[in-house]
Amino acid sequence: MEDKVTINDVAKLAGVSKSTVSRYLNKGYISTEKQERVRAAIAETGFKSNFFAKRLKTKESKLIGIVLPRMDSVSVGKLLSGFARIFEPAGYQQLLLVSGLDGKKELQNMESLLQQGVDGIIVDSVGITKKHKALAKSSGLPMVITGQSAEGLECIKIDDYGAGHMMGAYLRSLGHRRAVFAGVTETDTAVGVERRQGFVDGFVKGEPKARVDFVQTGFDFLSAYNKAADILSYKPSVIVGATDNISLGILRCLHERGIKVPQEISVAGFGGYDVGAVVYPALTTIFFDYELVGMKAAQFLLDKLSGKSREENLDMPLLFVERESVRNLTKGTNGEKMGFQSMV
Amino acid sequence: MEDKVTINDVAKLAGVSKSTVSRYLNKGYISTEKQERVRAAIAETGFKSNFFAKRLKTKESKLIGIVLPRMDSVSVGKLLSGFARIFEPAGYQQLLLVSGLDGKKELQNMESLLQQGVDGIIVDSVGITKKHKALAKSSGLPMVITGQSAEGLECIKIDDYGAGHMMGAYLRSLGHRRAVFAGVTETDTAVGVERRQGFVDGFVKGEPKARVDFVQTGFDFLSAYNKAADILSYKPSVIVGATDNISLGILRCLHERGIKVPQEISVAGFGGYDVGAVVYPALTTIFFDYELVGMKAAQFLLDKLSGKSREENLDMPLLFVERESVRNLTKGTNGEKMGFQSMV
DNA sequence: CTGTTAGCGCATTCAG
DNA sequence: CTGAATGCGCTAACAG
Numbered sequence A, B: 001m002e003d004k005v006t007i008n009d010v011a012k013l014a015g016v017s018k019s020t021v022s023r024y025l026n027k028g029y030i031s032t033e034k035q036e037r038v039r040a041a042i043a044e045t046g047f048k049s050n051f052f053a054k055r056l057k058t059k060e061s062k063l064i065g066i067v068l069p070r071m072d073s074v075s076v077g078k079l080l081s082g083f084a085r086i087f088e089p090a091g092y093q094q095l096l097l098v099s100g101l102d103g104k105k106e107l108q109n110m111e112s113l114l115q116q117g118v119d120g121i122i123v124d125s126v127g128i129t130k131k132h133k134a135l136a137k138s139s140g141l142p143m144v145i146t147g148q149s150a151e152g153l154e155c156i157k158i159d160d161y162g163a164g165h166m167m168g169a170y171l172r173s174l175g176h177r178r179a180v181f182a183g184v185t186e187t188d189t190a191v192g193v194e195r196r197q198g199f200v201d202g203f204v205k206g207e208p209k210a211r212v213d214f215v216q217t218g219f220d221f222l223s224a225y226n227k228a229a230d231i232l233s234y235k236p237s238v239i240v241g242a243t244d245n246i247s248l249g250i251l252r253c254l255h256e257r258g259i260k261v262p263q264e265i266s267v268a269g270f271g272g273y274d275v276g277a278v279v280y281p282a283l284t285t286i287f288f289d290y291e292l293v294g295m296k297a298a299q300f301l302l303d304k305l306s307g308k309s310r311e312e313n314l315d316m317p318l319l320f321v322e323r324e325s326v327r328n329l330t331k332g333t334n335g336e337k338m339g340f341q342s343m344v
Numbered sequence C: 001c002t003g004t005t006a007g008c009g010c011a012t013t014c015a016g
Numbered sequence D: 001c002t003g004a005a006t007g008c009g010c011t012a013a014c015a016g
Helices: A007-014 A018-025 A034-044 A051-058 A072-089 A104-114 A129-137 A160-173 A189-204 A219-228 A228-233 A243-258 A290-305 B007-014 B018-025 B032-045 B051-058 B076-087 B103-115 B130-139 B161-172 B191-206 B222-228 B227-234 B246-254 B291-304
Strands: A063-068 A093-098 A120-124 A143-146 A154-156 A178-183 A210-214 A238-241 A266-268 A287-288 A318-321 B065-067 B092-099 B119-125 B141-146 B154-156 B179-181 B212-217 B238-241 B264-266 B285-288 B318-321
Touching: A007 A018, A007 A034, A007 B318, A018 A034, A034 A051, A034 B007, A051 B051, A063 A072, A063 A104, A072 A093, A072 A120, A072 A290, A072 B076, A072 B092, A093 B076, A104 A120, A104 A129, A120 A290, A129 A219, A129 A266, A154 B212, A154 B222, A160 A189, A160 A238, A160 A266, A160 A287, A160 A318, A160 B076, A178 A243, A178 B238, A189 A210, A189 B119, A210 B065, A219 A243, A219 A287, A219 B018, A243 A266, A266 B119, A287 B238, A318 B018, A318 B092, B007 B018, B018 B032, B018 B222, B051 B065, B065 B076, B065 B103, B076 B092, B076 B291, B103 B130, B119 B291, B141 B161, B161 B238, B161 B264, B161 B285, B161 B318, B179 B191, B191 B212, B227 B246, B246 B264
Parallel strands: A063 A093, A063 A120, A120 A143, A143 A154, A178 A210, A178 A238, A238 A266, B065 B092, B065 B119, B119 B141, B141 B154, B179 B212, B179 B238, B238 B264
Antiparallel strands: A093 B092, A287 A318, B285 B318
16 A cells, blocks of 8 residues: 555655645646646655545545446447446546346445445436436436436437337338237336337338237347247247347247248347347348447536536437348348438 | 535434444444434434545545456456456445556556555456556555466466367367467467467377468457458368357358358357357357356455455366367267367 | 544635 | 645544
């Protein structure tokens, strides 16, 4: 522990008062001569100002609390990259807490962060409850939610309903009438409800009637893989996974059963993970720019911190990625592009 | 900001001195009667102890600094999960800094963390320099390195050389004589040097002579995919990617060229990412338990913090995962398992 | 068991 | 421009 050097030691060595050193550290208001003496003294002693003492005075921690459902997922990784790109240059650091997909833990983590004296909080939630809202209110701290949306809270997320709808409409336009949506539980409002509902709305609209069945899976490859029999029992012409990973699990199973994709069955997903491009057939999907979400959320929080409460558009762009796993039933192949590219 | 309530307010309301409140918060040493009064007062005021004031006194931050090269990678995600599993129950929180694969930034981040008053640091480095060592020494703080190993520093990582060697020996035993190792630059000592060298040593040993050529790629699918022509020009019977992602990029390219895996060329990788199991053919690989690495590193740091300097075995288990992408040249198929399963 | 007394290291009035 | 004095909120001796 070399941090015995305090502002006092520096002051002594430089032959000035500690207030002068303090001023040197912060504003200016110091003669160029003493300025030099202090600089030298600091260099010599290797002085580092004590973080806690400083914060105790200034009431600003320059700390942002981040609460995450889990760490080992591509989307969370991207999100964090986005946060870092904004917070680091701004001189903020991130305090990270993981809730393990557990709502209770999520709340605990939020409280814990508040107590740590963070300046603001970002929660990548798996499901907002009234308690979340209460906490947000009572804390009085800027808080932004990511991954879910909830009234009364500031949320920044991709448009799950819109993405679902886009995919549904796309598939329908290609002549598909029987779809299975393989998705997660409804406690995940964003993915389990909004994305799915968007898909249904986009798919069943119009004549002739179309139908979508639902099969529940987890978020991982394996749980999707294991549900393949259920899924197939509905005799769909297209299977859409709520997530690229789900679709990948399905793809694997289809392959094992010798079912050709997209010739016999089409598959699509959501997320736009890189890996979807290297599997065979490459997965048609909708790309979500989680890194951008992270950046927007971080910037939004920073703006709140500095008073600017800009109420601008928080919709994230959606990018349709048409690849090889979906067949165009109206043409007989999947060759024809339909100008269904980058959309918002 | 409701944090106007201090320990003083609580004391007043409870009709005791603030030391009593402090004692209530920490040790015990308080009569059950006052204990109740304090409890009530705290509940009523919604008092939260001020983190910074507390730390200013105790000199303990209960904060662990984590510096990472990047966030958007599976292995880093696993690692972080591992950290969290140890630190959270122990009451430590994690301060996260991302260096963007930049060595300078990595150092800066380490310094920044030291200044924040963290109790210890974990660095998942991309390459240790003498400056890292100097910083570790001068700081006097417990520091553990992950991802790389370096003398004079406490490192916890998977055995890259061993993994490479295991893979090399395995492939060789299957009758392969011409391999291409597709890997990253040598500045990444662990992956670019150790893993590769292990492979070479394991592969070329014995008679008849075997040969391995080297092709440099990045860490991503695409950069590997783009190098496929180079790789193929060596006419290998097996291609091994330094990373599963590299192998996946190669697999994709092989598929596009109509080259059958493993019938015409075998492919293997390192990492054991889940996705390797769902692609076709499923990728033979060596599984690295990064989450375990994270847990070990975290526990090691905690032990140092509490004085226990256990010098035990820090080797991580390696799990050989034999799947579909490698052909046994001695049998003509890839069917025969060789008892080459879980090893350490 | 409990109240009183001191600071932790720093930023900030306030007079010079 | 600068030094002396005053807490920030809390914990840790210190005497009761």
